Amino acid sequence: MGLIRYIIVRGSLIILTVLILxxxxxxxxxxxxxxxxxxALGTKNIPEEQLKELMNELGLNKPLYQQYFEYLLNFIQGNMGTSMIIRGRSIASDIAMRLPATIELSxxxxxxxxxxxxxxGYTSVISGRKPLMDSARIFGSLTYVIFIPALGLFxxxxxxxxxxxxxxxxxxxPSYYVEPITGLYTIDSLIEMNIPAFMDAIRHLILPxxxxxxxxSGPFTRLTLNNMVKVMGSKMVMAYRARGIREELIARHVFKHVLIPVVTYAGLQFAMLLGGAVLTETTFNWPGIGTYLVEKVMYRDYTAIQxxxxxxxxxxxxxxxxxxxxxxLIDPRVRH
Structure with a gap:
């Protein structure tokens, strides 16, 4: 019941976060x-009457509070509006077509x-070699500051x-076609048993x-390494060694303790993952929601950006x- 109550509270916070953003x-x-x-039209040479007509059609001449609540109510009902650039084009259908590509890449x-x-991180600690651990720390620091487009272009x-x-x-x-079922080409090609298309989709995914x-990967390396070193030096591990327990079993047990902060960071990293996906999609011309957002920001397509x-x-x-x-699931001692 505590977990269910926690899920309800967190669900309410998600709604509040969405409203604030x-x-x-x-x-x-x-x-x-x-x-x-x-x-959106990319021109200033448009008659005043036609401009007013377009503003009226898009609802941009209404009071701001009315625009705010109308869009929010329509979104809740599943209506995300239509594009300002291509009049009449459903934004929901665009997102449904682009989002699977971003999810697959993510x-x-x-x-x-x-x-x-x-x-x-795990291997460097288990090896017990300080040069290897120092190299892992340097790797973690360097990879975190790499500019995604620069690495992608290289x-x-x-x-x-x-x-x-x-x-x-x-x-x-272009020589392959996959019937969109889930929108994830690697999954859809396997469902269709289209192995050549599956291999081609994998090849396209490798670089991005x-x-x-x-x-x-850098923060994961440092987080795993530092927590492994901390736990390996604890009294708990000393007691295990005093009892003659093998190092492999000790390392496996220690890794379970390390998993909790790693999983925590993985969840926090998801927001950065979506932000990084925007840069990666732009670099590799990946037809996902990131490139879609960039296109809409350039033309100030209000409804699509929202x-x-x-x-x-x-x-x-x-x-x-x-x-x-x-x-x-990882640590039964944790209760909400």
Whole structure:
């Protein structure tokens, strides 16, 4: 019951967070100088009567409080509005088409980050070699400050242009087609048993997921290493060794203690993961929600920007909630 009550409270906080972010974006977009319709159309040569007609059609001539609550109510009902750039185009359908690409990239990137980060931190401590641990710490510090587009361009040049081993953009080669079921090409191709398309989707994922995953792996390395060193020096481990327990079993037990702060950080990292996905998608021309948001910001497409921000806030909030629930599964002593 305590966990259920906690989930309800956290769910309420997610709603509050979404409302705060929506309010901030709503106000910021409307205090920016210039007319949004002219920015969306990319021209100032438009008759005054036609401009007023477009403003009226988009509801931008209504009082701000009315625009605020109307959009919020429509969003709750599943109506995210239509694009200001392509009139009549549903934003919900655009997001439904683009979001799976970002989710797929994020999943593979976090897998790369966890495998590299936790693996390197764990291995360096278990080895007991100080030079290896120092190297892992340096790796963790350097990767965290790498500029994602710079790393992405370097990998594109190395593996795409010079070695010609991997594709540098897109999700799938033009010669392959995958019927969208989940929107995740690696999953959909396996469902269809289309192995060539699956391999091609993997090849397209390698460079962007390594780029984003490598940047995110640094903090995982340092967090795992520092916590492993701390726990390995505790009285608990000394007692295990005094009883003659093998080092492999001790390391495995210590790793369970380290998992809790690592999982905590993984949840907090999810927000950064989405932010990094925007840069990665732009670098690799990945057709996800990040590149979609960049396009809409350039043209000040109010309704699209608001919808994407709300979706991002909901995803981050749900990810944090899932992480909190995982606490109980990893360590039964944790109670909410």
């Amino acid at each position: 929506y309010t901030l974006v709503f106000l910021i977009l409307r205090v920016l100088p210039g007319n949004p319709v002219l920015a 999943i593979w990137s976090i897998v790369v980050a966890i495998v590299i980060g936790i693996g390197l 990998l594109q040049l190395l593996f795409g242009v010079w070695l010609k081993l991997l594709p540098t953009s897109g999700r799938l080669s 997921s390594i780029t984003l995953g490598l940047v995110l 919808a994407v921000v709300i979706i991002f806030a909901i995803i981050v909030g749900l990810a944090s909630l899932v992480v909190d629930i995982l606490y109980v």
